[in-house]
Amino acid sequence: MKAVLFLALHTNDNQKWMVKDIYSRINVPQSYLAKILQELSKRDVISSSRGPKGGFYLSEANFDLPLIKIVDVIDGKQRLRSCMLSIKECDSDNPCALHDLVGNTNSEFIKRLEQTTILDLISDVKEGKSVLPL
Amino acid sequence: MKAVLFLALHTNDNQKWMVKDIYSRINVPQSYLAKILQELSKRDVISSSRGPKGGFYLSEANFDLPLIKIVDVIDGKQRLRSCMLSIKECDSDNPCALHDLVGNTNSEFIKRLEQTTILDLISDVKEGKSVLPL
C-alpha cells in the first residue's frame, strides 16, 4: 500500500522509480519491497520498465484500479472474505456469532475498497483531506 | 474466540472443560489450544481449576468481559490500534490517506468490541439471531 501510494504521489511522465530510491522513504526493506513490486507489476497493479531509465511507475489505468486489487494480489482473496470464526464461508443469511459485529463491518470495508481507487486517495491527499508523508 | 465462545455456550455450574474434549470440536490443534487457554486463564479472560474434575470454564465475571479483552490478550493492544500505513500513530485529527477508509471503520469496530460482551454474543445465539455450530 505504502509503495503504491508512493508511486501514485510521485509518478509523472518523465520519472520512474527504482526500488533503491523508494525503500528507505517508505521504511520497507529493500529486498522485500523489490519482491512485492515485482509481484504487483506482474499482476498489473503497477507498471514497470527494465533497463536504464527504467523503474516502477503507475499508468493511467493503474491509477483507476480499486484498492481491493492490491489486497487481493498481496494477501489473496481469502484473507478478507472468510468467516471470522472460520467455521464456514462468511454468509450474512446465516451469520455466525461474530458476523454482525465483524462480518458486516468487514463487508462494508470490502465494498469501500472496491469503490475507492488509488486516484481517489491521492486526490484526497492533494486536497489536504488526508496526509501521506512519503 | 472460538474456544471462548465454546466455553460460553457449554459452561454450566457442574461442568468444566478439558482441552482434550474441546480441541476437535472447534478444529484447533490440541497443544495450541492448550497454550492459548492457559494464556487467557492467566490473564483472567477465562477461568480454570486444576486437578481431577478440573478444567476451563467461564465465571460470571468472565461472561461480562468485552470481546476486546480477548483480542488484546492474544494479539496485543497494538494490533488493532496502529495506523494502517504504519507511518505514525493512528490519529483521526491528522488522518493518513487510508484513515477515513480503514481507520474509521476500524475505530468503529474497536468500539463495538469494547461494548459487546461474551454474554451478548451468546444471547444472540440462544435467541437464534446467529449461529455457532460448536
Place this chain on the structure above:
DNA sequence: TCCTAAATCTGATTAATATCATATTTTAGG
C-alpha cells in the same frame, strides 16, 4: 554492436508464529 542500468527470477536465509512434547504443580477423592 556493446556496455550498463534497470527489473525479473529463483532459491536461500532469517524471523515470527504456530504447534508439539514433556516435566511440574495443584487438587479431588479414596
Place this chain on the structure above:
DNA sequence: CCTAAAATATGATATTAATCAGATTTAGGA
C-alpha cells in the same frame, strides 16, 4: 496422606512469512 487427573510452565520443533543474495533478462545510449 496417596494417587491420579487436571492445568501450568518451559523449551523444542515445524511451518509460514519476511528478508536477503545472486544470476538472468531487457532496454537505452554511446
